[in-house]
Amino acid sequence: xxxxxxxxxxxxxxxxxxxxxxxxxxxxxxxxxxxxxxxxxxxxxxxxxxxxxxxxxxxxxxxxxxxxxxxxxxxxxxxxxxxxxxxxxxxxxxxxxxxxxxxxxxxxxxxxxxxxxxxxxxxxxx
Amino acid sequence: xxxxxxxxxxxxxxxxxxxxxxxxxxxxxxxxxxxxxxxxxxxxxxxxxxxxxxxxxxxxxxxxxxxxxxxxxxxxxxxxxxxxxxxxxxxxxxxxxxxxxxxxxxxxxxxxxxxxxxxxxxxxxxxxxxxxxxxxxxxxxxxxxxxxxxxxxxxxxxxxxxxxxxxxxxxxxxxxxxxxxxxxxxxxxxxxxxxxxxxxxxxxxxxxxxxxxxxxxxxxxxxxxxxxx
Numbered sequence: 001x002x003x004x005x006x007x008x009x010x011x012x013x014x015x016x017x018x019x020x021x022x023x024x025x026x027x028x029x030x031x032x033x034x035x036x037x038x039x040x041x042x043x044x045x046x047x048x049x050x051x052x053x054x055x056x057x058x059x060x061x062x063x064x065x066x067x068x069x070x071x072x073x074x075x076x077x078x079x080x081x082x083x084x085x086x087x088x089x090x091x092x093x094x095x096x097x098x099x100x101x102x103x104x105x106x107x108x109x110x111x112x113x114x115x116x117x118x119x120x121x122x123x124x125x126x
Numbered sequence: 127x128x129x130x131x132x133x134x135x136x137x138x139x140x141x142x143x144x145x146x147x148x149x150x151x152x153x154x155x156x157x158x159x160x161x162x163x164x165x166x167x168x169x170x171x172x173x174x175x176x177x178x179x180x181x182x183x184x185x186x187x188x189x190x191x192x193x194x195x196x197x198x199x200x201x202x203x204x205x206x207x208x209x210x211x212x213x214x215x216x217x218x219x220x221x222x223x224x225x226x227x228x229x230x231x232x233x234x235x236x237x238x239x240x241x242x243x244x245x246x247x248x249x250x251x252x253x254x255x256x257x258x259x260x261x262x263x264x265x266x267x268x269x270x271x272x273x274x275x276x277x278x279x280x281x282x283x284x285x286x287x288x289x290x291x292x293x294x295x296x297x298x299x300x301x302x303x304x305x306x307x308x309x310x311x312x313x314x315x316x317x318x319x320x321x322x323x324x325x326x327x328x329x330x331x332x333x334x335x336x337x338x339x340x341x342x343x344x345x346x347x348x349x350x351x352x353x354x355x
Contacts (some may be wrong), residue, residue, distance in 0.1 A: 004201070019127035076179030118128065
């Protein structure tokens with residue numbers, strides 16, 4: 001009985017540790033993507049479209065890597081939704097499209113919601 | 127993931143409370159905590175299977191959480207009667223000294239039909255034969271008959287005999303089960319002697335049972351019987 005109890009408590013502690021790790025990973029990774037989005041936005045606001053385009057390319061590359069890591073922890077629909085928004089950023093920066101800033105804000109908001117949903121807050125639990 | 131973990135804990139406690147609230151009649155053969163876990167796990171386990179967009183961990187974590195919680199709760203229950211009573215409830219006596227406690231039956235929402243049904247399952251057809259009946263935590267009714275209606279035992283008849291463990295399976299489908307052999311305290315040479323006496327080998331045996339006194343029975347494989355012909 002004691003062995004089983006120790007195993008059960010160990011698994012529960014393992015799950016708690018993994019949950020905390022997952023929440024932190026999602027937060028940190030999302031914040032990194034947000035920082036790239038902010039950089040694209042800053043270059044765009046300063047009319048430095050070449051730098052914005054370069055940053056958007058880096059953002060796209062990082063996004064694919066982020067997406068594969070997050071697929072273990074986040075529902076696919078949420079990632080697909082974000083994918084649609086982020087996929088527009090590079091072409092918009094190349095075209096200097098007016099919609100660029102709106103799409104960046106949209107992606108930023110979605111990423112913020114994504115990691116906030118993982119926090120053990122009353123609003124998320126109930 | 128933390129959200130999934132906390133939700134699983136909350137749902138476990140909620141379902142446990144709900145099953146306890148529903149009462150023994152709803153439970154059947156399972157303990158309330160076991161039923162709560164069974165209902166939750168069977169539902170949760172199907173979700174990530176059906177929904178491939180859901181990360182597998184989202185399904186694994188609540189299932190592991192529930193199973194581990196159940197183990198922890200049952201271990202605490204072994205040590206603490208209070209916890210055991212909270213999670214599993216207490217057995218309730220509904221017939222004592224041959225008198226039906228109608229209030230207790232009403233509280234449990236048990237009908238006369240339930241009691242009669244339990245009596246019938248034990249081949250008792252007259253309520254006057256019942257001395258004592260208790261509703262167990264699993265919801266089943268256990269009945270103890272009055273002295274004059276109980277079966278006569280060897281002790282009543284003053285018959286003397288030795289109490290030994292029932293026969294164990296020694297050979298199953300041609301394979302010797304060493305663990306059972308050890309438990310009966312019989313060595314392999316005794317089994318070989320029997321096989322020699324029966325003019326067969328272990329490989330041709332479908333089933334062989336033996337008790338610690340050495341009383342055995344052998345069922346040969348049908349294939350070997352045909353081969354003999």
